[in-house]
Amino acid sequence: AQTVTQSQPEMSVQEAETVTLSCTYDTSESDYYLFWYKQPPSRQMILVIRQEAYKQQNATENRFSVNFQKAAKSFSLKISDSQLGDAAMYFCAYRSALGRDDKIIFGKGTRLHILP
Amino acid sequence: GAGVSQTPSNKVTEKGKYVELRCDPISGHTALYWYRQSLGQGPEFLIYFQGTGAADDSGLPNDRFFAVRPEGSVSTLKIQRTERGDSAVYLCASSLSRGPYNEQFFGPGTRLTVL
Numbered sequence: 001a002q003t004v005t006q007s008q009p010e011m012s013v014q015e016a017e018t019v020t021l022s023c024t025y026d027t028s029e030s031d032y033y034l035f036w037y038k039q040p041p042s043r044q045m046i047l048v049i050r051q052e053a054y055k056q057q058n059a060t061e062n063r064f065s066v067n068f069q070k071a072a073k074s075f076s077l078k079i080s081d082s083q084l085g086d087a088a089m090y091f092c093a094y095r096s097a098l099g100r101d102d103k104i105i106f107g108k109g110t111r112l113h114i115l116p
Numbered sequence: 117g118a119g120v121s122q123t124p125s126n127k128v129t130e131k132g133k134y135v136e137l138r139c140d141p142i143s144g145h146t147a148l149y150w151y152r153q154s155l156g157q158g159p160e161f162l163i164y165f166q167g168t169g170a171a172d173d174s175g176l177p178n179d180r181f182f183a184v185r186p187e188g189s190v191s192t193l194k195i196q197r198t199e200r201g202d203s204a205v206y207l208c209a210s211s212l213s214r215g216p217y218n219e220q221f222f223g224p225g226t227r228l229t230v231l
Contacts, residue, residue: 033216044225047219103175104151109158
């Protein structure tokens, strides 16, 4: 079975600084997708960034980028120029690209605080 | 356009009661997913539908949980004989179709509290 591990329950960063959230995962599959989701107090999960395992190039979305290390099964999220609106829970997640298994597997999350 | 909506936003019930949680997906989305998020945890998969049929219900914890989607649009998650351990946020998501290349769009969830 696939697992996703986030070892940092909480992190803090000064506004305008850069922060990196860590994530490791375990799978025996060769084809899959990895995601970072943001969950503000409104509870609605928002997709931040997506990485396809077969693509070697790291995904970027404006101030958000990932460091995908497939051999190490590591998938960290870097947030540059942190803003107050970035404060939220961040979940790393896995989704198989094979067969009928279509669920998303989430880590336990990292709560990110932005210090003004 | 309208996103995924869930009703009620909050539900408080007593142990042993029956509850229904409703999910309205984005119009035209054929795939619909239910997840449960306990306090301090990430969401955990319960069940997903492709059209009217349940394609995978492997995440339902026991036979007290049941979900339907009779017309391939709105879905209802039903919990019988509720227990305190059922207290959680129940999230619904929909996507254009099944498959990892189709983004799942999440609703705001229903917070269920069982007293």
